[in-house]
Each structure stands twice: as structure tokens, then as C-alpha cells.
Amino acid sequence: MNIRIFVTGGTFDKEYNEITGQLYFKDSHLQEMLELGRCRVAVDIRTLMMVDSLEISDLDRELIAEHCNKAEENKIIITHGTDTITETASLLAQKVSDKTIVVTGAMIPYKFGSSDGLFNLGSALAFVQTLPSGVYVAMNGQCFSSGTVRKNKLTGEFEELRD
Amino acid sequence: MNIRIFVTGGTFDKEYNEITGQLYFKDSHLQEMLELGRCRVAVDIRTLMMVDSLEISDLDRELIAEHCNKAEENKIIITHGTDTITETASLLAQKVSDKTIVVTGAMIPYKFGSSDGLFNLGSALAFVQTLPSGVYVAMNGQCFSSGTVRKNKLTGEFEELRD
Amino acid sequence: MNIRIFVTGGTFDKEYNEITGQLYFKDSHLQEMLELGRCRVAVDIRTLMMVDSLEISDLDRELIAEHCNKAEENKIIITHGTDTITETASLLAQKVSDKTIVVTGAMIPYKFGSSDGLFNLGSALAFVQTLPSGVYVAMNGQCFSSGTVRKNKLTGEFEELRD
Amino acid sequence: MNIRIFVTGGTFDKEYNEITGQLYFKDSHLQEMLELGRCRVAVDIRTLMMVDSLEISDLDRELIAEHCNKAEENKIIITHGTDTITETASLLAQKVSDKTIVVTGAMIPYKFGSSDGLFNLGSALAFVQTLPSGVYVAMNGQCFSSGTVRKNKLTGEFEELRD
Numbered sequence: 049m050n051i052r053i054f055v056t057g058g059t060f061d062k063e064y065n066e067i068t069g070q071l072y073f074k075d076s077h078l079q080e081m082l083e084l085g086r087c088r089v090a091v092d093i094r095t096l097m098m099v100d101s102l103e104i105s106d107l108d109r110e111l112i113a114e115h116c117n118k119a120e121e122n123k124i125i126i127t128h129g130t131d132t133i134t135e136t137a138s139l140l141a142q143k144v145s146d147k148t149i150v151v152t153g154a155m156i157p158y159k160f161g162s163s164d165g166l167f168n169l170g171s172a173l174a175f176v177q178t179l180p181s182g183v184y185v186a187m188n189g190q191c192f193s194s195g196t197v198r199k200n201k202l203t204g205e206f207e208e209l210r211d
Numbered sequence: 212m213n214i215r216i217f218v219t220g221g222t223f224d225k226e227y228n229e230i231t232g233q234l235y236f237k238d239s240h241l242q243e244m245l246e247l248g249r250c251r252v253a254v255d256i257r258t259l260m261m262v263d264s265l266e267i268s269d270l271d272r273e274l275i276a277e278h279c280n281k282a283e284e285n286k287i288i289i290t291h292g293t294d295t296i297t298e299t300a301s302l303l304a305q306k307v308s309d310k311t312i313v314v315t316g317a318m319i320p321y322k323f324g325s326s327d328g329l330f331n332l333g334s335a336l337a338f339v340q341t342l343p344s345g346v347y348v349a350m351n352g353q354c355f356s357s358g359t360v361r362k363n364k365l366t367g368e369f370e371e372l373r374d
Numbered sequence: 375m376n377i378r379i380f381v382t383g384g385t386f387d388k389e390y391n392e393i394t395g396q397l398y399f400k401d402s403h404l405q406e407m408l409e410l411g412r413c414r415v416a417v418d419i420r421t422l423m424m425v426d427s428l429e430i431s432d433l434d435r436e437l438i439a440e441h442c443n444k445a446e447e448n449k450i451i452i453t454h455g456t457d458t459i460t461e462t463a464s465l466l467a468q469k470v471s472d473k474t475i476v477v478t479g480a481m482i483p484y485k486f487g488s489s490d491g492l493f494n495l496g497s498a499l500a501f502v503q504t505l506p507s508g509v510y511v512a513m514n515g516q517c518f519s520s521g522t523v524r525k526n527k528l529t530g531e532f533e534e535l536r537d
Numbered sequence: 538m539n540i541r542i543f544v545t546g547g548t549f550d551k552e553y554n555e556i557t558g559q560l561y562f563k564d565s566h567l568q569e570m571l572e573l574g575r576c577r578v579a580v581d582i583r584t585l586m587m588v589d590s591l592e593i594s595d596l597d598r599e600l601i602a603e604h605c606n607k608a609e610e611n612k613i614i615i616t617h618g619t620d621t622i623t624e625t626a627s628l629l630a631q632k633v634s635d636k637t638i639v640v641t642g643a644m645i646p647y648k649f650g651s652s653d654g655l656f657n658l659g660s661a662l663a664f665v666q667t668l669p670s671g672v673y674v675a676m677n678g679q680c681f682s683s684g685t686v687r688k689n690k691l692t693g694e695f696e697e698l699r700d
Contacts, residue, residue: 059395064488066481067530069385069426069457071397082352085330086318088368089352100395131395155249155392161487161650162390167248170333173352178341189245189252189336204393205251222558227651229644230693232548232589232620234560263558294558318555324487324650325553367556408678411656412644414694415678481575493574496659499678504667515571515578515662531577 050090051176052121053078054112056136057098058129060165062157073098077158078127081169089173092121101129101136101153109136113143123176126151127169130199130206133185137194141183149183150176150191155204164188213253214339215284216241217275219299220261221292223328225320236261240321241290244332252336255284264292264299264316272299276306286339289314290332293362293369296348300357304346312346313339313354318367327351376416377502378447379404380438382462383424384455386491388483399424403484404453407495415499418447427455427462427479435462439469449502452477453495456525456532459511463520467509475509476502476517481530490514539579540665541610542567543601545625546587547618549654551646562587566647567616570658578662581610590618590625590642598625602632612665615640616658619688619695622674626683630672638672639665639680644693653677 055061055076062071078093096115097108116124128136130153137151152172154165172186183194187206200207218224218239225234241256259278260271279287291299293316300314315335317328335349346357350369363370381387381402388397404419422441423434442450454462456479463477478498480491498512509520513532526533544550544565551560567582585604586597605613617625619642626640641661643654661675672683676695689696 059392062395064397064482064486066385067528069388069397071390071395081330084325084327085351086327087330087352088350156390159487160390160485162247162485164247164249166329167244167250167333170330170352171337172333174334174337174349174354175341177354178338186337187251188248189250189333191337191340202393222555225558227560227645227649229548230691232551232560234553234558319553322649322651323553324648365556407656410651410653411677412653413656413678414676488573490573490575492655493570493576493659496656496678497663500660500663500675500680501667503680504664512663513577514574515576515659517663517666 050092050121051123051125051173052119053091053093053125053127054115055093055095055098056101056104056112056126056128058101058127058153059157060127060154061098063159071157077165078169081158081166085166085170087173089177099129101132104129104132104136106139109139110143112136113140116140116144116147116149122147122181124149125172125176128153130155130187134194134197134199137183137185141194144183146181148176148179148181150179150186151184152186155188213255213284214286214288214336215282216254216256216288216290217278218256218258218261219264219267219275219289219291221264221290221316222320223290223317224261226322234320239290240328241332244321244329248329248333250336252340262292264295267292267295267299269302272302273306275299276303279303279307279310279312285310287312288335288339291316293318293350297357297360297362300346300348304357307346309344311339311342311344313342313349314347315349318351376418376447377449377451377499378445379417379419379451379453380441381419381421381424382427382430382438382452382454384427384453384479385483386453386480387424389485397483403491404495407484407492411492411496413499415503425455427458430455430458430462432465435465436469438462439466442466442470442473442475448473450475451498451502454479456481456513460520460523460525463509463511467520470509472507474502474505474507476505476512477510478512481514539581539610540612540614540662541608542580542582542614542616543604544582544584544587545590545593545601545615545617547590547616547642548646549616549643550587552648560646566654567658570647570655574655574659576662578666588618590621593618593621593625595628598628599632601625602629605629605633605636605638611636611670613638614661614665617642619644619676623683623686623688626672626674630683633672635670637665637668637670639668639675640673641675644677
């Protein structure tokens with residue numbers, strides 16, 4: 049069974065616009081990244097949106113959930129900006145069942161030499177193949193069940209929520 | 212519980228010697244790669260040898276198995292050249308039990324821009340955290356149980372053995 | 375005789391802030407770039423400011439000119455944002471004489487894999503060693519005398535002014 | 538007037554063969570490097586050979602000289618392995634006149650992240666535009682007249698010959 053990747057944008061895909069000097073979104077780099085990783089797992093990529101995750105609305109999240117539900121695949125990776133990645137994971141946990149969904153992102157754009165993106169994508173592909181049904185956030189080698197994690201806005205790290 | 216990484220060399224760590232024009236081994240790049248991946252999982256790295264996997268002898272394999280058995284950690288990643296990666300995995304499967312061991316490598320040295328190493332390391336770290344006890348070979352998004360895989364020397368791909 | 379490099383910031387030195395997701399200036403990458411180029415020419419680097427060239431005021435330009443005049447070296451490279459690089463070159467041409475000054479920049483930050491920075495720095499170092507006294511703008515293989523060039527804001531290219 | 542680039546191979550263009558684990562030559566990276574540098578100078582590239590410079594024979598050198606003489610352009614860059622770069626420069630100095638020829642190379646292949654190639658190419662393009670007729674070796678920011686330079690095989694550096 050193939051793995052489905054849904055692209056929503058986020059730091060992963062930010063590029064530098066050499067005319068304006070601003071960061072922006074053009075095309076997704078996911079295909080290029082899978083080729084760099086010489087990925088031998090069958091993967092279908094579909095871009096749902098190309099935005100900063102601060103701009104993802106609740107309606108957008110509903111749309112992502114709908115795509116997950118409609119997908120033939122049971123194993124789904126979603127690339128997403130890190131700022132609201134946990135919100136999207138929580139909504140997916142409510143709306144989608146019987147699928148393994150791994151939401152991942154990057155701290156540094158893939159096009160920067162110092163990006164963690166390729167590492168995170170490799171992890172996400174492994175987690176999605178091995179974990180039971182559920183929604184997970186995978187970042188920087190770690191994997192959290194949806195609802196048990198938050199992003200520390202000061203350090204940029206993802207931390208386990210403790211009661 | 213920490214994850215242990217044993218380094219044995221292989222394509223992962225090959226560098227270009229600018230005096231001789233040859234590829235050679237100097238230091239391992241694993242620490243640098245984990246930093247690039249902003250890895251938040253506790254990992255201890257130990258270099259056992261720095262060689263091309265064609266030069267790994269049966270005695271070397273016994274040594275690697277001994278290190279796996281003696282390690283406090285139950286989750287172990289081994290970086291290894293791809294040419295004899297399946298031989299080492301097979302011996303480890305005989306000699307080590309009750310541990311999850313993921314042997315991984317790279318098709319292209321990390322120091323080349325086009326390396327798959329960071330992707331493979333990300334995958335290996337995810338596989339080792341999620342798979343049950345056993346010995347596995349993880350390459351390019353795929354993960355095989357020891358004894359079920361061979362490297363196709365013509366294409367460079369890892370393939371499942373079929374009876 | 376050594377070559378002096380004055381750093382003023384610009385695209386060359388922009389970095390990605392992984393906490394805020396914004397581009398910003400931290401340290402100059404000039405030393406690192408010279409090491410990457412294995413530069414064997416004696417060079418002294420001094421950072422005068424670290425700003426986007428749209429924020430460089432006339433007073434800042436006077437300051438840069440003063441540093442050029444006071445420098446012991448007769449061969450000076452200035453790294454500068456491209457948006458106002460020609461303004462700075464023009465002021466330097468008025469204020470500094472008997473020195474070869476090459477002002478250079480980059481269309482893409484050095485820290486992006488796709489940067490033209492290393493290429494431009496290599497050119498600037500060659501131009502400054504070979505050209506007679508005067509102020510020049512060197513970008514993307516070309517070199518223009520101050521006052522004969524403008525940046526085309528639509529294409530990002532530097533063009534010769536024609537009467 | 539355009540600049541002509543003749544490619545002869547050398548470290549510049551070495552690639553890693555992921556099947557054999559050896560370095561080899563496939564295609565030249567010069568076009569890709571000029572694009573990375575966003576080179577705005579008109580350049581024509583022609584590959585004469587793709588070899589390690591230790592394999593360049595006297596006959597090959599005669600061939601290179603003939604191409605330089607026949608070229609319409611007066612400004613010529615030759616990319617060359619560093620081991621025998623000074624021998625080729627010396628022969629060119631005997632056989633070609635009234636042209637500016639800059640022979641350049643790299644200590645580390647372009648495809649390695651740590652390559653000096655882009656820096657050297659930027660320099661070579663600047664030197665060839667500014668220097669008078671003659672044959673030069675340009676490496677790592679320096680430029681030597683043919684016959685005044687040797688490669689120090691121990692350090693990899695190019696040094697001025699002193700009588």
C-alpha cells in the first residue's frame with residue numbers, strides 16, 4: 049500500500065525571493081527531497097495549500113481532514129508549518145480514524161543548507177510505516193501522539209504536555 | 212532510555228582528501244548530522260571502526276555483536292557500508308537478542324551535497340524507536356528484517372529476498 | 375599588501391531565525407566563505423554594520439567612506455546589500471581616491487544552498503587585485519565602474535547605464 | 538566579446554559513483570556552476586576531455602593549445618586538474634599568444650558541499666576579463682603567471698617559484 053503525502057506549506061517549503069528579498073512559497077520541495085533520500089517506498093504527493101501555518105484557518109483544517117478521510121491510503125504524512133502543527137493534529141484526531149497520520153515540519157527551510165527537513169521527512173516516513181492508527185506529530189527525531197505535545201515558542205522545541 | 216549509535220564507517224563517513232584526491236575516512240559525521248537534524252532524542256555515539264564495509268571481517272562482526280550485547284541500551288543504530296550490511300545484520304541476528312538493532316548506511320557520502328545520509332539517519336532513528344526486538348536493515352525509506360534482504364549490486368537498491 | 379574587506383550586511387549575511395521564522399542578521403559569513411574558497415590571499419575583515427541596504431543612511435555611507443580613507447590597504451572589498459549598492463559606490467567615488475574599491479553583494483543569502491555569494495566573492499577578490507584605482511560594483515561575473523550601473527528592480531539584474 | 542571555457546575534467550568535475558563507490562567523471566558541472574553564480578557574462582563552454590590531470594598527455598596539451606589558437610575568443614578559461622595544471626599552462630604559454638588564458642581548478646569536487654570550485658570559477662572569470670594577454674594559473678584567490686608557480690604536493694597549495 050502506498051503512502052500519501054499531503055503538502056500544506058510551512059517552513060519546509062519556504063524559498064528566498066531574490067527580487068523582493070522576502071521568503072515566499074513557490075513549489076513544494078517534497079519530490080526533490082524524496083529523490084535526494086533515494087526513497088524506495090511508493091509515495092503519492094499532493095499539495096493542498098502552500099501557506100504559513102499561522103494562516104491556516106479552521107476551515108483549512110476541515111479540508112485537510114476531509115482529504116485524509118477520502119484518501120485510499122491508510123498511511124498519511126502531512127507537511128505543515130510548526131506554529132500551529134499541534135492544532136491541526138488535534139483536529140485530525142477528532143475527525144479521522146483508522147489511519148496512521150504523521151504530521152511533520154521543519155525548523156529551517158529545506159533550501160537552506162542547515163535545514164532539518166530531510167531528517168524529519170526520513171523520520172516521518174519510518175514512523176508512518178510502523179505506528180498503529182492514530183495522529184502523531186514527528187519533529188527532530190521525536191514522535192508525539194496528538195494532544196500530548198506543544199511547541200515551546202521560546203526555544204522552538206516540541207515538548208510533551210504533562211498534567 | 213537512550214539510543215546507542217555504533218559507527219563503523221561506510222559511505223556515510225567518506226571524505227575527500229584534497230592532497231591525494233582519494234576518498235578516505237577521518238572522523239565520523241554522525242554528531243554533526245544529528246545536530247543538523249536538531250535531534251531531540253538522547254543518543255550516545257561510539258565509533259567502533261572507520262572502514263569500508265568490504266574490509267569488515269568476521270572477527271569485526273563478532274566485535275560489533277559483542278558491543279551490542281554489552282551496551283546498556285536496548286535500541287541500537289549501526290552505521291555501516293552498504294556492500295556487506297546484510298552480512299553484518301545476519302550475524303547480529305544470530306548473536307544478539309532482546310534488542311532492536313537498525314543497521315543503516317548511505318549511497319552517497321554525507322559530505323556530498325547529494326547525500327541520502329540525513330534522510331536514512333532520520334528513518335533509522337524512527338524505526339529503532341518503534342520496531343520490536345530484532346535486527347533490521349533500513350535504507351532509503353524501507354526497512355527489512357535481517358535475512359530477508361540483499362543489495363542488488365547492479366542497481367544499488369536493496370531488495371526483498373523471495374523464496 | 376593585504377586586502378581589506380568591510381562588511382555592511384546585505385543579502386550575503388542574512389540568516390533564517392528558526393524561532394521567529396524571519397530573516398535576520400547575526401554574524402558575518404565572510405570568514406567562513408574565505409575558508410571554503412581556501413583563499414590564500416591575505417585578507418583582513420572588519421564588520422562596519424550588519425543591515426539591509428535599504429536601511430543604510432547617507433551618514434552610514436560617510437562612515438564607510440571614512441573607513442576606506444583611513445584604511446592602510448589600497449585594495450578594499452565592501453560587501454553590501456544590492457538595493458542601494460550603486461548609491462554607496464557613487465558616494466565612495468566622490469570621497470575616496472587612489473584606492474581600488476570593489477563593492478559586491480549577493481542575490482541569495484550565503485546560507486541558502488543556491489547562493490551566488492561565493493562566486494561573487496571570488497570575483498571581487500580577483501577584480502580588486504587587478505583593476506586600477508577607482509570604485510567598482512561587481513556582481514555575477516560583471517564589473518561596472520561606479521556611476522555607470524543601476525539595479526533593475528524588476529529582474530534583479532545589474533545593467534549598464536546608457537546615455 | 539564572449540569568454541570561452543574549455544573543460545578538461547579534474548577535481549572540479551569528479552562525482553561519486555554510488556554503485557561502485559569510486560570517484561568518476563560523468564558530465565561537466567560548469568554550466569550548473571555559472572547558473573548558481575547567476576553569471577551575466579556571455580560564456581561558451583566546450584568540453585575537450587574529462588580526465589584526471591595525471592592522465593593528460595603531451596598530445597592532449599597540444600590539443601588544448603590548438604583549441605585555444607582556433608577559438609574566436611581572446612579570453613579563455615580552462616578548467617583542469619591541479620596536479621599538472623602548471624605543465625599545461627607552460628605549454629600554452631609557448632604555443633598561444635595574444636590571448637588571455639586563465640587555467641583554474643579546484644581542491645575539492647564541486648559536488649562536495651565543501652568545494653572551493655565556485656569561488657575559483659568566480660575569480661577566474663574576473664581575472665580573464667582584466668588581465669593582459671598571457672597564460673595564468675588562478676587558484677584560491679591567487680593568480681600566477683605561467684612559469685612562476687608550482688603546486689606543493691605536501692600542502693596542496695600553489696606557491697610562487699623563487700630563483
